[in-house]
Structure formats: structure tokens, C-alpha cells
Amino acid sequence: MRRAPLALATLASLALLAGCDLLGIEGASALAERRAAEGKAIGAACRNAARAIEDCYTLNKKSDKAAIYAGWREMDDYMRENKLEPVPPQLGPEPARTAKADGESADEQVAAADGKPDAKADGKPARNKKAGAH
Known part of the structure; x- marks a missing residue:
């Protein structure tokens, strides 16, 4: 019967640790994934706006260049496949x-x-x- 309180305490501690995500505490891997996704979105937006990749790097100095390039390249492939024209920036x-x-x-x-x-x-x-x- 002594194992029951130990198991209950272990389950309670695991539940509390799982709740850290609910508190807004990000782990290193979640932060890296978010930064990569933001970089890809920036690169895709730059390609859609007909910006050169170098201009995109200059305008977004804090973002990861590899992620920007990956997003720019994916959007370039998508636009070529679907024969989409770039949308020039309005501002x-x-x-x-x-x-x-x-x-x-x-x-x-x-x-x-x-x-x-x-x-x-x-x-x-x-x-x-x-x-x-x-």
C-alpha cells in the first residue's frame, strides 16, 4: 500500500510540470521552432512582395537568415508552380x-x-x- 502514495505524488508532480506550458513558459525547442516559423513567414512575404532576398535580410536583421531563405525559396517554388504574380508593396x-x-x-x-x-x-x-x- 505504500506504493500508492508514491505513485500519486509522482502523478501529481507530472501534472504540475505539464502545466508549465499553460503558464507561458517556453522551452528552448519551442522557442527555436517559433523563430524558424517566423523567419519562414518573413521570407515568404518578401518573395510574395517581389523583394530581393538581400533586401529581406536587410529589413529583418534580427531574424534567422536560413529561415528567411527557406521561406523565400518555398514561396518562390509555390508561385512558379501556380503561375502567381508578385504583389508589389503598397507602402x-x-x-x-x-x-x-x-x-x-x-x-x-x-x-x-x-x-x-x-x-x-x-x-x-x-x-x-x-x-x-x-
Whole structure:
């Protein structure tokens, strides 16, 4: 009869350990699987959006490159088999923030993005700092 309490205690401890997944504690293998799946999804999305694999790596520096490539390659094969055309991205890239660090104002950044580096947003020409004051 002494085996019954030992077996009951063992079953109770196993039940508690199985509940760790319910608490949101991920094991190393579950974390690795999730990261690989996310990388594959990123790669597939990049291929579907007609992005080069190098651009995909650059845009997703924290993701695993092997997983991104696997997803990109799988989507490429799928699109070729089903004769699907890529869907170009609807949103453009974010504007570069390096000009702001160099001391340019937001108006000058907008004007430079429009291809008019000498004009401010209010329509007045920007002063040339190198020309000197008269």
C-alpha cells in the first residue's frame, strides 16, 4: 500500500510540470521552432512582395537568415508552380532619418525628398550657408 502514495505524488508532480506550458513558459525547442516559423513567414512575404532576398535580410536583421531563405525559396517554388504574380508593396520605405541628425529641419527634409533641395515647405528659397552673408 505504500506504493500508492508514491505513485500519486509522482502523478501529481507530472501534472504540475505539464502545466508549465499553460503558464507561458517556453522551452528552448519551442522557442527555436517559433523563430524558424517566423523567419519562414518573413521570407515568404518578401518573395510574395517581389523583394530581393538581400533586401529581406536587410529589413529583418534580427531574424534567422536560413529561415528567411527557406521561406523565400518555398514561396518562390509555390508561385512558379501556380503561375502567381508578385504583389508589389503598397507602402513605401520609411524616410531616412540621417538628414535630421545632420541638423536639417523637417521642412528641408521634405523638400529634399520632393527633389527640390533649395526650397522650403513655405515656398521661400533656403539660404545657402556657404555663400556668405552680405
